[in-house]
Amino acid sequence: MNQILVVDDDQELRTTLVEVLEQEGLQAVAARSADDALERLQLETFDLILLDLVMPGTDGMTAIPLIRRQAPRTRIIIMTAYASVQNAVQSLQQGADDYIVKPFKIDGLMLTVRLNLQKARFCEETEAVDLDKIFNGLANSLRRQTLQLLSRQGQMRFMDLVRALEIEDHTKVNFHLKTLREAGFIDQTSDKLYQLTTNGQRAATCLSYICKSLEASAQARPSIVP
Amino acid sequence: MNQILVVDDDQELRTTLVEVLEQEGLQAVAARSADDALERLQLETFDLILLDLVMPGTDGMTAIPLIRRQAPRTRIIIMTAYASVQNAVQSLQQGADDYIVKPFKIDGLMLTVRLNLQKARFCEETEAVDLDKIFNGLANSLRRQTLQLLSRQGQMRFMDLVRALEIEDHTKVNFHLKTLREAGFIDQTSDKLYQLTTNGQRAATCLSYICKSLEASAQARPSIVP
DNA sequence: TGACCTTGTGAAGAAAACTTCACAGGGGAG
DNA sequence: CTCCCCTGTGAAGTTTTCTTCACAAGGTCA
Numbered sequence: 001m002n003q004i005l006v007v008d009d010d011q012e013l014r015t016t017l018v019e020v021l022e023q024e025g026l027q028a029v030a031a032r033s034a035d036d037a038l039e040r041l042q043l044e045t046f047d048l049i050l051l052d053l054v055m056p057g058t059d060g061m062t063a064i065p066l067i068r069r070q071a072p073r074t075r076i077i078i079m080t081a082y083a084s085v086q087n088a089v090q091s092l093q094q095g096a097d098d099y100i101v102k103p104f105k106i107d108g109l110m111l112t113v114r115l116n117l118q119k120a121r122f123c124e125e126t127e128a129v130d131l132d133k134i135f136n137g138l139a140n141s142l143r144r145q146t147l148q149l150l151s152r153q154g155q156m157r158f159m160d161l162v163r164a165l166e167i168e169d170h171t172k173v174n175f176h177l178k179t180l181r182e183a184g185f186i187d188q189t190s191d192k193l194y195q196l197t198t199n200g201q202r203a204a205t206c207l208s209y210i211c212k213s214l215e216a217s218a219q220a221r222p223s224i225v226p
Numbered sequence: 227m228n229q230i231l232v233v234d235d236d237q238e239l240r241t242t243l244v245e246v247l248e249q250e251g252l253q254a255v256a257a258r259s260a261d262d263a264l265e266r267l268q269l270e271t272f273d274l275i276l277l278d279l280v281m282p283g284t285d286g287m288t289a290i291p292l293i294r295r296q297a298p299r300t301r302i303i304i305m306t307a308y309a310s311v312q313n314a315v316q317s318l319q320q321g322a323d324d325y326i327v328k329p330f331k332i333d334g335l336m337l338t339v340r341l342n343l344q345k346a347r348f349c350e351e352t353e354a355v356d357l358d359k360i361f362n363g364l365a366n367s368l369r370r371q372t373l374q375l376l377s378r379q380g381q382m383r384f385m386d387l388v389r390a391l392e393i394e395d396h397t398k399v400n401f402h403l404k405t406l407r408e409a410g411f412i413d414q415t416s417d418k419l420y421q422l423t424t425n426g427q428r429a430a431t432c433l434s435y436i437c438k439s440l441e442a443s444a445q446a447r448p449s450i451v452p
Numbered sequence: 453t454g455a456c457c458t459t460g461t462g463a464a465g466a467a468a469a470c471t472t473c474a475c476a477g478g479g480g481a482g
Numbered sequence: 483c484t485c486c487c488c489t490g491t492g493a494a495g496t497t498t499t500c501t502t503c504a505c506a507a508g509g510t511c512a
Contacts, residue, residue, distance in 0.1 A: 068378070088311045089325045092318045099315045132367055139365040140470085141358060158489055172471060174490065179469090192489075205295060366500085384459055398501065400460065405499090418459075 002117055003045070004028040007037045007060075008052040008079070017050065020106055021113070034063035041067065046074050047120055048113060051096070053080035053087060061087075064094040075116040079104070134203050137183045142167070143176050144207060147196070150186065151204040155193040228343055229271070230254040233263045233286070234278040234305070243276065246332055247339070260289035267296040273346055274339060277322070279306035279313060287313075290320040301342040305330070363409045363429050368393070369402050370433060373422070376412065377430035381419040 004026055006017045014030040021028035031037040035058050037049070049067060053060035060078060067076060078091045081102040088099045097119075100112050138144055142165065149164055150156060158177075162170045177194065180186045185200035196204060230252055232243045240256040247254035257263040261284050263275070275293060279286035286304060293302060304317045307328040314325045323345075326338050364370055368391065375390055376382060384403075388396045403420065406412045411426035422430060 083311045085309045085311055085314045085325060085327055088314045089318060092315060093324075098319075099311060101311055131370065132365075135361060135365040135370075136469095139358075139361045144357065144361075159487080169472070170489080171473080171491085175470070178491095362499095385457080395502070396459080397461090397503080401500070404461095 002026050002047045004113070005037060005040065005046040005049045006030045007032075007034060007049060007055075007063075009033060009055045010052075017109075020110075024110060026113070034058035034060060034066075037063065038066055041071055045071060048075045048077065048116055050077050050079055050113075053078055053091065054082055061091055061094060064091060064096050068095040073120065075120050077112060077116060133183045133199075137180060137185050137203050138207055140176065140179075142173070143180055146173075146176060146180065147185065147200060147204045147207060150194060150196045151201065155189065155195045157193060161194060228252050228273045230339070231263060231266065231272040231275045232256045233258075233260060233275060233281075233289075235259060235281045236278075243335075246335075250336060252339070260284035260286060260292075264289065264292055264296065267293065271297060272300050274301040274303065274342055276303050276305055276339075279304055279317065280308055287317060287320060290317060290322050294321040299346065301346050303338060303342060359409050360429050363406060363411050364433060366402065366405075368399070369406055372399075372402060372406065373411065373426060373430045373433060376420060376422045377427065377434075381415065381421045383419060387420060 004021055006014055006021070006028055008014045008017070008030070009032060011032070014032065018028040018030050029040075031040055033055055034051075037051075038058075049071075051060045051063065051067070058066075060080070064076060064078075067074070075098070076096045077098045077100060078088075078096045079100050079102055080087065083099075083101040091099060098112055098116055100109060137147070145165055146161065149161065156164070158173075159170070161177075162173045165173060167173050177186065180200070181188075183199075184197055185203055186194055187197050188194055230247055232240055232247070232254055234240045234243070234256070235258055237258070240258070244254040244256050255266075257266055259281055260277075263277075264284075275297075277286045277289065277293070284292075286306070290302060290304075293300070301324070302322045303324045303326060304314075304322045305326050305328055306313065309325075309327040317325060324338055324342055326335060363373070371391055372387065375387065382390070384399075385396070387403075388399045391399060393399050403412065406426070407414075409425075410423055411429055412420055413423050414420055
């Protein structure tokens with residue numbers, strides 16, 4: 001069951017939102033201020049918070065990082081009547097996940113809420129399963145090289161791969177290819193060519209992200225060459 | 227020297243921006259379209275990209291993830307005349323770093339540019355680490371959770387960490403903390419509080435990169451919501 | 453003081469990851 | 483057909499990583 005917290009100083013809107021959310025089969029409670037919300041967060045956890053930006057006391061913008069600190073995985077959706085691009089940008093930079101402008105249609109709100117709940121669910125799942133796979137795939141240098149090679153070359157034959165990697169014992173490569181195949185990163189065409197799967201491409205992308213960032217920082221501070 | 231890329235289909239604005247930036251002592255070049263920019267990115271790297279959202283051909287919004295892929299550490303600032311909250315939110319969700327509304331004052335632009343360059347420099351000033359270390363650090367789910375926790379909380383005491391991770395055997399946590407410490411990802415303050423080192427922060431950043439890219443792919447294929 | 457919590461260390465064993473070796477079927481060249 | 487290369491499997495052994503357990507110094511609170 002999804003637990004939602006509505007934070008708004010407007011009592012009418014607060015109760016309306018809770019009602020609407022409950023009609024949609026979601027569990028919702030309300031808080032009248034950011035401080036109220038923060039107190040509540042100490043007692044229970046929420047999947048999603050609908051947060052008004054303009055409120056007496058601690059305002060929404062200030063509250064975002066405080067909430068994030070208490071509840072790192074909760075999705076935070078900002079609602080505000082005084083929408084500006086600057087506000088939107090700033091609140092996302094502070095750690096909010098989404099932004100919706102008042103007045104909104106119920107359908108629009110529900111779409112946003114549903115979408116964010118779904119993302120949260122996905123994050124939870126991937127945290128447990130996929131990341132282990134990805135990092136296990138990337139933890140080995142030979143496997144990293146393989147992914148990079150396949151990413152660049154597209155498709156490769158087994159022995160070409162072995163030679164490109166400069167490994168004498170081909171069965172060693174075979175072992176790691178098996179690991180990659182079991183992790184769902186590579187597969188083989190009907191004529192035995194190895195290639196990346198979608199997940200493999202994703203892993204390779206992660207890898208290049210990281211390589212590039214290391215490269216960039218190495219470049220930034222050149223060492224003295226003898 | 228900071229390398230800046232200006233991407234806009236308006237020729238006049240393009241040259242003006244390049245001139246202004248160069249007057250301020252920054253190196254700037256221009257591209258007339260997103261495709262043009264992407265081609266350029268294959269040849270050289272930039273510290274910052276000023277990207278128009280509305281352009282013929284590939285539009286700015288579409289370009290953001292493509293640029294991110296090529297240049298993960300480059301700051302992307304969106305410029306647009308057709309500013310809307312929704313656009314701002316979406317572009318930041320796609321991976322942009324900041325958002326500025328046309329027409330802008332030169333001072334306002336320069337402030338944004340300077341601020342973002344400064345942030346970028348801050349991110350960069352870390353020494354190169356080898357990939358094996360990073361991936362070894364990230365290969366274990368407990369260590370990942372630890373990095374994320376420390377990244378969010380800043381500093382934590384040992385037992386608080388153990389309880390947050392929900393591990394009964396504290397020596398198990400101790401083992402992994404030792405691993406992380408030996409990998410240079412965490413250290414301890416004089417009063418025994420654990421905290422991330424610079425390299426640890428980088429590893430945590432890598433981790434969040436990957437989580438975000440997974441999240442983005444979740445968004446790409448929304449499933450049916452009950 | 454005694455009970456209890458915090459913050460460790462080190463050793464032993466279990467589990468996982470990795471390497472090496474022996475072998476084998478299929479296909480092409482001479 | 484014979485030789486040799488490509489592509490693989492499986493077992494055995496090695497190394498690394500992870501977990502568990504026993505224990506202990508120091509601090510706190512009653």
